[in-house]
Amino acid sequence: MSGTVLVLNSGSSSLKYQLVDPEDGSRLAVGLVDRIGEASSTIEHDADGTTTERHATVRSHQEALRTVIGLFDEVGPRLADAHVLAVGHRVVMGGQEFAGPALIDDDVLATIERLAPLAPLHNPANLAGIEVARELLPDVPHVAVFDTAFFHDLPAAAATYALDREVAQQHGIRRYGFHGTSHQYVSRTAAAFLGRDLADLRQIVLHLGNGASASAIAGGRPVDTSMGLTPLEGLVMGTRTGDIDPAVVLHLARSAGMGIDELDALLNRRSGMRGLTGHNDMREVHRLAAEGDEAARLGLDVYVHRLKKYVGAYTAVLGGLDVLAFTAGVGENDAEVRARVAAGLDVLGIRVDPERNVERGDDVRRISPEGAAVDVLVVPTDEEITIAHEAISLL
Structure with a gap:
């Protein structure tokens, strides 16, 4: 194994994560912190065939990620030994600005925040997870992967709404599409399966x-x-x-x-x-x-x-x-x-x-x-x- 990627999917009240070996697709760990901000949160961490499950009060995404990092240290695999090459963040809305993954810096964060009104259920939560992860894991690059990127170059006839052209251009109104990482993966996997x-x-x-x-x-x-x-x-x-x-x-x-x-x-x-x-x-x-x-x-x-x-x-x-x-x-x-x-x-x-x-x-x-x-x-x-x-x- 030459290295791993920690994949984070931060929802409004949950944090899903996987530690992935991108070369062979294996999972070294899979986990979930659910019901963040509620009286009783559920924490599940699967690693090396063993499931660790706990119930606690997890008040914020920062506390959730601290808990996750603690579990890696406690039950493994230790992130310090896993040669983490990057943290990959799922971000739902990338708008017209992102046609592929982006190395996260302050400008990228500001753009994700600006696009939040187009995905109000998702982008704010994605943003919260990124900010916490950058704070707690500052020594590795963080990469945003956008649900919309796969559909960035849709044909104009499919992407364009029959709306006043100036209004649409001024407010960025077009078909963006979502679940792009899934559609991309499934279409490629189907072709490989069929040979x-x-x-x-x-x-x-x-x-x-x-x-x-x-x-x-x-x-x-x-x-x-x-x-x-x-x-x-x-x-x-x-x-x-x-x-x-x-x-x-x-x-x-x-x-x-x-x-x-x-x-x-x-x-x-x-x-x-x-x-x-x-x-x-x-x-x-x-x-x-x-x-x-x-x-x-x-x-x-x-x-x-x-x-x-x-x-x-x-x-x-x-x-x-x-x-x-x-x-x-x-x-x-x-x-x-x-x-x-x-x-x-x-x-x-x-x-x-x-x-x-x-x-x-x-x-x-x-x-x-x-x-x-x-x-x-x-x-x-x-x-x-x-x-x-x-x-x-x-x-």
Whole structure:
């Protein structure tokens, strides 16, 4: 092992981390500090086949990272012995300013902060994690890897909204796209799994987690993606609306007297599957639907309907399809959603083998039948190894 990268993903109330060997992709440690700022926080640290779990009050991201560094020293592997080459930070919004990873300095920090209004749920938390990590780990370079970078060079026709041109330019309004590290990793991994040249493939990647996004990728380059100016647009998500008539916002402001903050909370935190069914855990939604709950059944119908629309639209944008890949929590584990998305899409060459579809595993697997025109795959995403590779490539 020539060196490692400490990958940090700082959320509003959590800190996820991995110590990664970028050469072989192995994890020396994986961990999570959850419910930061609450009365009881959960700390998990997995290293060398051993899980250390604790409960304590962790008041801030600074305290969380101090706890993590302490665990590395206490139960290993010691960071001082791991030859940490860089700390790689996931940052959601990079705007038009960042087309790739960036070595973090004060100017980069200021730009991330300036872009926070475009990702208000994410960038402030990412920024907090960076500031704490730079303070506690000052002797290694820190690299920001942006969710938006993979989509930086979307074709103008896909990136441009039909909005007054001067207003759009003045306020930086365009489609930025998100989950870029996942879409990049999955599309490249799919090509390697199939033994085909990435440049020859037309792919649709469905990243289905609590946040969800779709991308159309031609020859390894994205040509469209469902998330837009912010991570709110596109697919139905755990708590976010996805696509919605913008006049709904105007109507609620006028008729219900809702202010900006209330509307923001409604669209981002009280909608999606939670708004439709009362739950943003798809396992619970499936359970309720199986018991005859009409709201849960409708919620699943809306969720799948939106997915089918994007698969059909992106197949048209690509001029055909070679690979459909499912990834992230729902995409990797929810066989019913995968089957329902594929149902009726034979006309596009998309078919799912029922037996293959219900098989579970941690590796890439094909769930389409032999001889199908489109390879339908389940590809476990790995954003952390992508961040590690991006950090090392920059250095």
